Amino acid sequence: MSLRPRHVRTKLGELNCHVVDALPEGATPELVVVLSHGLGAPGTDLVALAPELMTAAPRLASSVRFVFPEAPLTMEHLGMGGGRMWFEIPMEYLMGQKRDWAQYSQAVPAGMPAARRALMSTVAALQVPLNRVVLGGFSQGAMMSTDVALRLEECPAGLCLLSGATVARDEWTAKARARPSLPVFQGHGRQDPLLPFQEAERLRDLLTGAGMPVEFLPFDGGHTLISEELEQLAAFLVKRLDGR
Template sequence: MDAPKLRRVSTRLGELDCQVVEGLPEGKSPELAVVLCHGFGAPAGDLVPMAAQMLAMHPPLAQRVRFILPGAPLSLEDMGMPTGRSWFPIPEAILRGQMRDWPAFAQGVPAGLPAARRALMSVVSAVSTTMKLPYSRIVLGGFSQGGMVTTDVALRLEECPAGLCILSGTLIAEPEWRQKAKARQGLPVFQGHGRYDPLLPFATAEHLRDTLVQEGLTVDFFPFDGQHTIDEEEQERMAAFLKARLGS
């Protein structure tokens, strides 16, 4: 099969500027939308190459799936990162490697998370409306902080999404997430995490996995021998997860 011809478009969806990547035949509507969110400090288009590679390597996805990649609402220019974006602020002590008490961090609701949640929910709503897709045909996912905010949104939408992909994420707002997850029993989740992650330790990923499973979600957990990154085999596993959502 010939490699699909990919297109990339910049647009505004809801409250956020987004990049849209697809290889759909001209005039064809997507059967599945994937809203994929970058991590803290990354530029808005950080995951565009990943989305493009997944579509290029998997023509069945390119024929049926549209990727939407929102830029986080907060600029990090004042921190010396002119193109860096953030979904919500992270305390300086944590950024410097101090006070990384992850079990304690998991219990609280980070300042700025509700605003990030509203912004991302506006994107999901706009995707549903403009692309004529129910939430049950939209997958949410993200890397690191992007995985945190997409997990939060996936647990709170009015309707259950098609799936959730958590790439090197961690647990936050645990009491709220546990309560919300009770209405998401059976939600398929793909979760990948590096065993040697120096930023979000592997144990925090296991705790997130166990929390979701305890509340009835179905988690495909993929550990890999790496650090705080997206592994090539992890990307292949995520592509397989998306293909399964197409068939559901």
């Protein structure tokens, strides 16, 4: 399949975003998929996923618009000029000196409420019903997407968590109970050195404990994406088109 998707950088709500689709000019998407990058990545980090997903499931090319928000905070002060982050993570975690994620996940990270407001403003600016919006992301972007999906006024169409983990555990646990019908796709590497695999299992258990149907894909690998994961994500998005 030969794809010629459009790629436009624009501001949606408070955030600069990269918008990618292969829809006919002026067509309204059946589904909008908002994918948020991880800590330290540039805003363009996940943009290449759009054509990959369209190729894996050609129906997405004629039905879906992909939106990739840029996190609001720069990492220039850490010597990463092109890198961005949704909220700050303590330096001992970034440097690998501390990995007690079970303890870290209890609290609401400093800066997360502001990032939540910014990402919610982007979702509102899409001007489509929430039951036609899928939220997702990689690593810290997965954390932000989970936080927003649990707090929106209405349940979104789906949630895609790529190498994510839990934060704000008590708040998420309480709010997840109001989202039992939210379909979730979750992938995570068993050898992830940054967000340990057991944290992915804890997140899965939090969501399934609230009644959510979670498609969980463990794979042999680290803090990364693999082709099987993208194929299953594409299939998950097709199901969201059919389940609307």
